[in-house]
Amino acid sequence: MEWIVLIVILAVIIIFVGWLIAIYNALVRLRNAVKNAFSQIDVQLKRRYDLIPNLVETVKGYAAHERETLEAVTKARQQAIDVSGLDSVQERARVENMLTQTLKSLFAVSENYPDLKANENFLKLQEELTTTENKISFARQFYNDSVMQLNNKTEMFPSNIIAGMFNFKQAEFFEVEEEAEREAPEVKF
Amino acid sequence: MWEQIRSNQRKSIILVIVMAFFLLAMGWFGGEGFYGPGGGTIGLMIAIIVWILLTLTSYFSGHSIFLSISGARKIKREDHEVLWNVVEEMKIASGMPNMPAVYIVDDPTPNAFATGRSPDKASVAVTTGLLERLTRSELQGVIAHEMGHIQNRDVLYMMMIGVMVGAIALLADIGVRMLFYGGRGRRRTSSGGGQAQAIMMIVAIVLMILAPIVAQIVYFAISRKREYLADASASQFTRYPEALASALEKISGLIRKPSKDADKVNRIIAPSYIINPIPAARGSGEKASLFSTHPPTKERVRILRAMAGGAGFGDYDMAFRRVTGKPVGVIPFRSLEAAEKVEIKKPDDMPAEKHIDRVRQSTDALWRLNKYTFIPCDCGTKLKVPPELQGQRITCPHCGRKH
Numbered sequence: 094m095e096w097i098v099l100i101v102i103l104a105v106i107i108i109f110v111g112w113l114i115a116i117y118n119a120l121v122r123l124r125n126a127v128k129n130a131f132s133q134i135d136v137q138l139k140r141r142y143d144l145i146p147n148l149v150e151t152v153k154g155y156a157a158h159e160r161e162t163l164e165a166v167t168k169a170r171q172q173a174i175d176v177s178g179l180d181s182v183q184e185r186a187r188v189e190n191m192l193t194q195t196l197k198s199l200f201a202v203s204e205n206y207p208d209l210k211a212n213e214n215f216l217k218l219q220e221e222l223t224t225t226e227n228k229i230s231f232a233r234q235f236y237n238d239s240v241m242q243l244n245n246k247t248e249m250f251p252s253n254i255i256a257g258m259f260n261f262k263q264a265e266f267f268e269v270e271e272e273a274e275r276e277a278p279e280v281k282f
Numbered sequence: 283m284w285e286q287i288r289s290n291q292r293k294s295i296i297l298v299i300v301m302a303f304f305l306l307a308m309g310w311f312g313g314e315g316f317y318g319p320g321g322g323t324i325g326l327m328i329a330i331i332v333w334i335l336l337t338l339t340s341y342f343s344g345h346s347i348f349l350s351i352s353g354a355r356k357i358k359r360e361d362h363e364v365l366w367n368v369v370e371e372m373k374i375a376s377g378m379p380n381m382p383a384v385y386i387v388d389d390p391t392p393n394a395f396a397t398g399r400s401p402d403k404a405s406v407a408v409t410t411g412l413l414e415r416l417t418r419s420e421l422q423g424v425i426a427h428e429m430g431h432i433q434n435r436d437v438l439y440m441m442m443i444g445v446m447v448g449a450i451a452l453l454a455d456i457g458v459r460m461l462f463y464g465g466r467g468r469r470r471t472s473s474g475g476g477q478a479q480a481i482m483m484i485v486a487i488v489l490m491i492l493a494p495i496v497a498q499i500v501y502f503a504i505s506r507k508r509e510y511l512a513d514a515s516a517s518q519f520t521r522y523p524e525a526l527a528s529a530l531e532k533i534s535g536l537i538r539k540p541s542k543d544a545d546k547v548n549r550i551i552a553p554s555y556i557i558n559p560i561p562a563a564r565g566s567g568e569k570a571s572l573f574s575t576h577p578p579t580k581e582r583v584r585i586l587r588a589m590a591g592g593a594g595f596g597d598y599d600m601a602f603r604r605v606t607g608k609p610v611g612v613i614p615f616r617s618l619e620a621a622e623k624v625e626i627k628k629p630d631d632m633p634a635e636k637h638i639d640r641v642r643q644s645t646d647a648l649w650r651l652n653k654y655t656f657i658p659c660d661c662g663t664k665l666k667v668p669p670e671l672q673g674q675r676i677t678c679p680h681c682g683r684k685h
Contacts, residue, residue, distance in 0.1 A: 126377075133374055213658070217363075223418075224367035231375035234521065239377075 116255045123243040127264045130236035131182075134267060137228045138177065138189060144225065145170045145196075148218045152199065155209035162202050165195045182265040186233075193226065233267045240264040294439045297504070301446040301497060305329050305453065308489045312457045315483035328456070333449045340445050341399065348397050354385035354407040355651050362386065362647040365413060368422050369406060375519040376429045382406050388648055392416070392533045395555045396428035399438040406432075413644040414637070416529050423516055423526030424533075427556055430515025436508045443504060447497045454490040461487070498573065505575045510612040513582055514598035521593040521627040527586035533557050534579040581605060593626045657685045 149163050169192040176188050200219065203209050210216075244263045247256040255261075306329055313325020359366040362384075369384050378401050385407035387393075392412035398404030406428045408421075416424065431437060517523035534557055558576045576582075588601035599611035646656070653669040661681035676685050 130377070137374075220363055220367065224371060227367075227371045227422075228374050231371050231519075235375060235377045 113255060116252050117259065120243075120246055120252065120256055120259070120261050123239065123246055124261060124264075126239045127236065127243050130232065130239045131267075133232040134229060134236055137225055137232055138173070141192070141222070141225050141229065142170055142174055144218060144221055148199070148215075148222065151212065151215050151218060152203060152209065155212065155215075156203065156206050159199075159202050162195070162199050166192075166199050169195045182267050186267045189229070193229075196222065196226070237266050237268075240266055291435065294435075294442065297500070298442050298446060301443065301450065301500075302333070304489070304493050304497065305333060305446065305450050308450065308453055308457070308486065308493055311482050311486040311489055312453070312460075315479060315486040316460055318479050329449070329453055332452055332456075333445070336445045336449050336452075337442075340441055349385060349405065349407065352387055352395070352407065353389070354387045354405075357384050357386050357647060357651065361650045362413070362643060364418060364643060365408065365421070365647075368418065368425050372422065372425045372429045372519055375426070376433050376515075378404075378429065378433065382429075382432065386410060386413070386644070386647055386651070390414075393555050393557060394424050394428055396431045397437055398432060399441065400435070401432055404432040404437070410644040410648065412533070413647075414641045415532055419520075419522065419525045420529035420532065422520055423522070423529045424556055426516035426519040427512045427526060429519060430512035431508070433515060434508065434511055436512065440501075440505060440508065443501055447494075447501045450497045451494045454494045457486065457490045502573055502575055506577045507612055509576050509582070510585075510598075510602065513586060514595050514613060517586060517589060517593045517598060518595060523586040523589045523593055523598075523626070527583045530557065530579050530583050530586075589626070591626075659683055659685065 145166060149167060152159070152163060169188070173185075173188045173192045176185055179185060200222075203215070243261075246252045247261050247263055306326060309325040309327075309329025310322040311325070313321040313323065313328070315321075317324060357366070365386070366384055370381060373381055380402050382396075382398065382404040383406075385405055387407055387409045389409040390411040392409055392415050394406065394408040394412055396404060396406045406425060408424070412424065413421070513526060516526045520526070557579060558574070585598070585601045585605045588605050589597045591597050591600075595613045599613040602611050602613075603609065649656075649666050654666045655669075655672055657665040657667060657676065659665055659678040659681065660683060661678060663678055663680045665676060665678060665685065667676060677683070678685065
C-alpha cells in the first residue's frame with residue numbers, strides 16, 4: 094500500500110517538474126524569437142543606410158535644386174545611424190520613422206523629373222528601397238507579434254511566476270507613432 | 283500561428299491513421315475473401331507494400347517531380363528582382379527560417395504554387411502570366427498565400443493524405459481486377475468455411491467501392507479548408523486582404539480555358555496551386571462541389587473583402603462565418619484564442635508599375651534563364667545576346683553602334 098502512495102507522489106512530482114520545464118522552455122523560445130526578430134529589423138535598417146547615399150547622388154544629377162529634400166534625407170539618415178547604437182527601441186523607431194517620411198517625400202518629388210524616372214540606376218534603387226521599406230515594416234510586424242507573445246506569457250498566470258523567478262523581462266514594441274497610421278481604417282462595403 | 287500548426291499536425295495524424303485503417307481493412311478483407319482463411323495476412327502485406335512504396339516516392343522525390351512536371355525553372359535574385367524581393371518580404375513577414383527557392387514557369391496563364399515538405403526546404407513557383415498581370419501588392423498577396431501553405435505544413439499534409447487516397451484507389455483497383463480475372467478459380471478449391479469467406483468477400487467488395495470515394499471526398503474537403511486557412515494566413519502576413527482579393531479576381535477571370543499544361547497537372551498536385559488550373563475541376567465558380575480542390579473563388583474574394591475590422595485570423599473567421607452563413611469558422615479554436623488584434627494596413631501610395639514594364643521584366647527573366655546577356659545601347663535599345671555570340675562584336679540593329 095505504501096509503495097503505491099509513494100509512486101503516485103513521485104509521478105505527481107515528475108509531472109509537475111516537467112510542466113515547469115515546458116513553461117521555462119516556452120519562455121526561452123519566445124525570448125530568442127524576439128531577439129532574432131529584432132536582428133531582422135536591424136539588417137534591413139542597415140541596408141537602408143547603405144542605399145541612401147547612392148540614391149541621393151543619383152537624384153542630385155537630375156534634380157539638383159531639390160536641395161532641401163535631399164538634405165533632409167541625408168540628415169535623417171545620419172541621425173538614424175547616430176542612435177542605432179542605443180538600447181531604447183522606441184527612440185530608434187521614432188528616428189527611423191522620420192527617415193521613412195523624408196524618403197517618401199524624395200520619391201514624391203522625383204515624380205516631377207521624367208528623365209530621372211527613366212534612369213535605369215534610379216529605377217533599380219527605387220525597387221531596392223521599396224523592398225527594404227517593406228521588409229522593415231514586415232520585420233517590425235513580426236517583431237511586435239513576438240514581443241506581444243512574450244509579454245503576454247510574462248504577465249499571465251502561471252507562466253508569470255516562472256518568468257519572475259528567472260528574470261524574464263518584458264520587451265519593448267517597435268512602434269510607429271504617426272497620426273495617419275493611428276486612425277481607424279476606412280470601412281467600405 | 284504556432285497553435286494553428288500544432289492543431290494541424292494533430293488532425294493530420296488522426297486522419298492519416300483513420301485512412302490507414304481503411305486501407306489495411308481493405309487489404310485484410312480482400313485477402314480473406316479471395317484466398318480463404320489466412321489470406322488476410324497476404325492482403326495486409328500487399329496493402330502495406332503499396333502504401334510504403336508510394337509514400338517513399340513522394341516523400342523523397344515528390345518535390346522535384348512536381349517542379350519538373352510543371353516546367354518550373356529556378357531563378358536567382360538578378361533574374362527577377364521584384365519577384366525575389368516580394369518572396370523575401372513575405373519570408374520575413376511569416377518568420378520563416380530560410381529563404382525558399384524561387385521558380386518561374388513560362389506559362390501565360392496566371393497561377394502560382396508552393397511545394398516542399400517543411401519550411402526549411404520549401405519552394406514557391408509563379409507563372410510569367412502572373413508576373414505580367416499582377417501589381418506588386420497583388421503579387422505580395424499571392425506569395426503570402428503560398429507562404430501560408432508552407433507555414434501551415436499543407437504541402438506535407440496534403441501529400442500524406444494524397445498518398446493515402448492513391449494507395450486506397452490502387453488497392454481497390456487491384457482487388458476489382460482480381461475479382462474479375464483471378465479470384466474465382468482459387469475460391470472453389472477451398473470449400474470449407476465457404477460462408478465466412480463469402481461474407482468476407484462482400485465486406486471487401488463494399489470497401490473497395492466505398493473507400494476510394496470516401497477517401498477522395500475527405501481529401502477534397504481538407505484541400506478546400508486549407509485554401510481558406512492559407513487565405514487567412516496571407517492576410518495576417520500582408521495585413522492587407524484586399525491585395526489577395528483583387529489578385530484572385532484577376533486570376534480567376536483569366537483562367538477560362540485550361541492552361542496549356544493542364545494535362546500535365548494531375549489531380550494530386552492540383553491543390554497546391556493558388557487556383558485550380560483545371561477549370562472543370564474547379565466547379566462553376568459559384569458553388570463548391572464535393573469534388574473540387576478549391577473553394578469557389580467568388581466566395582474567397584467576398585470573405586477577404588468582408589474583413590472590415592482587421593487582418594488577423596479572428597477577423598477572417600468572423601468574415602467567413604458572415605459570408606458563408608456557416609455557424610463554425612475555418613480557423614482552429616486554439617489559434618483563435620491566441621489571436622491578437624491585427625490592424626489592416628493602409629494601401630501604399632506607390633504608383634502602380636506599368637503593364638509593359640512588368641512584361642519586360644518577366645521576359646527578361648526568361649532570356650536570362652536561357653543564358654542570354656544584355657547590352658544597353660546608347661540609343662535606348664537593349665541588345666539581347668545569345669550565349670553563342672558572347673564575346674564577339676555586335677552591331678546595334680537600330681543605330682549601328684558597335685558593342
